[in-house]
Amino acid sequence: MPLxxxxxxxxxxxxxxxxxxxxxxxxxxxxxxxxxxxxxxxQHRHWSVPALIADFQLGEYVEVTGPPMDDxxxxxxxxxxxxxxxPSTGEGFGFPLFESLACGTPVVHGAYAGGASLMESCxxxxxxxxxxxxxxxxxxxxxxxxxxxxxxxxxxxQTLEQHRAMGIVxxxxxxxxxxxxxxxxxxxxxxxxxxxxxxxx
Numbered sequence: 001m002p003l004x005x006x007x008x009x010x011x012x013x014x015x016x017x018x019x020x021x022x023x024x025x026x027x028x029x030x031x032x033x034x035x036x037x038x039x040x041x042x043q044h045r046h047w048s049v050p051a052l053i054a055d056f057q058l059g060e061y062v063e064v065t066g067p068p069m070d071d072x073x074x075x076x077x078x079x080x081x082x083x084x085x086x087p088s089t090g091e092g093f094g095f096p097l098f099e100s101l102a103c104g105t106p107v108v109h110g111a112y113a114g115g116a117s118l119m120e121s122c123x124x125x126x127x128x129x130x131x132x133x134x135x136x137x138x139x140x141x142x143x144x145x146x147x148x149x150x151x152x153x154x155x156x157x158q159t160l161e162q163h164r165a166m167g168i169v170x171x172x173x174x175x176x177x178x179x180x181x182x183x184x185x186x187x188x189x190x191x192x193x194x195x196x197x198x199x200x201x
Contacts, residue, residue, distance in 0.1 A: 002030070002160060005037040005081035005105075007074075007096040008088070010045040012137075013144070018087040020052040021149035022156070027061055029153065036062040037081065039069070078103035079170075083160055085152060089137075089144040091115030101177045104170025106163060108155045112145040122176045126162070129155045 008014040026034050043049035053059055084100040085108040094115025100107040109116060111128035129152050131145030
């Protein structure tokens with residue numbers, strides 16, 4: 001039985017409403033043969049997680065966790081998942097994306113902003129869901145993508161099926177982001193930092 005995870009903070013641009021609808025569609029499409037894991041910093045802020053779970057009748061399928069949870073336990077949780085997804089309207093980097101991948105677990109995300117660009121550069125564009133429209137948000141007129149729950153659901157199911165059919169193993173997935181490990185980026189970061197100091201001087 002697949003375990004579908006989501007790690008997100010409870011804020012405006014993390015579309016937990018979309019998470020709930022996708023989760024409900026997965027339950028229906030897989031005839032209830034799915035488990036869900038949601039890790040959030042708090043269950044009540046922009047979204048009410050208990051209300052979403054009740055409205056979409058997810059209670060018997062989902063486990064909700066929150067802080068504190070150390071890195072070892074988070075890695076174990078990611079590794080237990082068959083797949084994760086991050087329903088966000090824009091990630092500068094998107095730590096849950098690359099944490100999941102580093103643990104060998106595929107992740108589905110929207111095709112917009114920095115996290116999506118990094119996933120593309122890692123050869124993971126097949127895990128990205130294109131938006132169907134755009135909207136403005138807030139006093140600064142931030143452009144935000146609009147996604148359909150059915151598109152996320154399809155991408156999750158297809159990614160699981162493709163990886164199973166192609167025999168993709170966790171080591172292959174983790175290898176796609178191996179170059180992003182801090183041990184490998186440290187030298188580049190130090191050089192960038194020193195060049196910046198030299199330029200300012």
